[in-house]
Amino acid sequence: MNLVKENKKKEIIKFFNDLPFNKMMGISLVSMGEGLAEMTVDYNLDLIGDKKTMVIHGGVVTTLLDAACGAAVMSAGVPKVPTATIDLRIDYLRSAKPEKQIRAKAECFRITESVAFVRATAHDGNDVVPVASACGAFTSPI
């Protein structure tokens, strides 16, 4: 990765990690490649979506997946403005386990003039079954 790309990468990481909403949620962009991004969210009592089970709210997982997809798309091109989600589908495969950090890995696997296609999964540990998977279309970064 050359210097221009390296700087762009740092800029995108800073953009995401400085966002007020990501700070409030505890969402971090921890890794980025070309068309790839990983983000984590730490377990936190403020994120709970069911007080009986202490499971975090599905919206946290969705937000993490959406954000990771956006970072993956941005890393795949040279967007002048943040790319925008056009549409997104989330499949909730099972509840996240309480107290576990959740990690989402996203991949932008196809870019056309109109849109960028991206997919992602969210895990809460070493389990075979992810917590959720996502796929979506974003505004093209090229």
Added chain:
Amino acid sequence: MNLVKENKKKEIIKFFNDLPFNKMMGISLVSMGEGLAEMTVDYNLDLIGDKKTMVIHGGVVTTLLDAACGAAVMSAGVPKVPTATIDLRIDYLRSAKPEKQIRAKAECFRITESVAFVRATAHDGNDVVPVASACGAFTSPI
């Protein structure tokens, strides 16, 4: 609506408005009918997803739509446990305007033994074009 239903309705409203995550986000369940629910989220600097435009994060809109869909499904049946999102699609039609409250209206329009189908839209005022629309499948409340 008879007393049993009235009590169930109050219980669901309390369930949503007491959730730590909804409190942190500023999400309220403001109205509920049979298979219908309305939720709002107030504009708040902590929810910002782009510091240049001051627009709130798309994840806030998604979370609001997901939560409103869940409430609509719960109000359509007599679930013993909170219904769970199976899958959800969000279409982001335009950016929400800064400083505006966002209101989501959800409708559970079809229930089978396996699943409940639901759709929703999110508005930020009197505009003709919603901010986002959603459709999804939830675990059946019957």
Added chain:
Amino acid sequence: MNLVKENKKKEIIKFFNDLPFNKMMGISLVSMGEGLAEMTVDYNLDLIGDKKTMVIHGGVVTTLLDAACGAAVMSAGVPKVPTATIDLRIDYLRSAKPEKQIRAKAECFRITESVAFVRATAHDGNDVVPVASACGAFTSPI
């Protein structure tokens, strides 16, 4: 509707009704407005997807909805080439009744520079519950 639009409309109707695939399926574009389109498919033993129930194949309903969405998008702009489906979600609400014609109504409700958003429902008669609903993103016709 002026002459240019009227001619464009005729052209789109001819385009769809002349397609080899639509002819084989028995799919017709029966009505078109600005951003609106209606298409039908006649019941036919060749379309059967389950020989025990004599219900037509889900793919027929999907194809009808996809085609109706495409026509609605084309009618909303002045596309030089046929618009293309970017992504599409279908919800199958119930089985279509054997021997019934199916009618899909599609509406292009939002156009941006990148994409056109469209939604549709498919009915098999006067019933309250549609057979299926759809929403999707298409290449922009403007």
Added chain:
Amino acid sequence: MNLVKENKKKEIIKFFNDLPFNKMMGISLVSMGEGLAEMTVDYNLDLIGDKKTMVIHGGVVTTLLDAACGAAVMSAGVPKVPTATIDLRIDYLRSAKPEKQIRAKAECFRITESVAFVRATAHDGNDVVPVASACGAFTSPI
């Protein structure tokens, strides 16, 4: 794979390959494992969706993906009746090349009491970029 499974597999293959609609479309179930299925559709002038480009209709690809997903789900359990699609999302990544056979591979990767989750891709040759990808929820085969 024991005898019961082997017989079930043959039964499912026969079910799909005997369907009138699949015969008309030229769709074949060519391979099946536990939770896995591959289906092909041969290029045919009757399937054309754009007479200028001679590209087959998107509905053909969708139907192939939907059918392959259904077979993958059936192969993952012991369903007494054919499983039904609850919802399906298709992403159209590029046009299929004229005259090429299209092959869809589907995988049922998660089964719950309510639903089975499945994903699939469709290719038209050795290319890196698939023609389309799909993910969906089906009625549970268990």
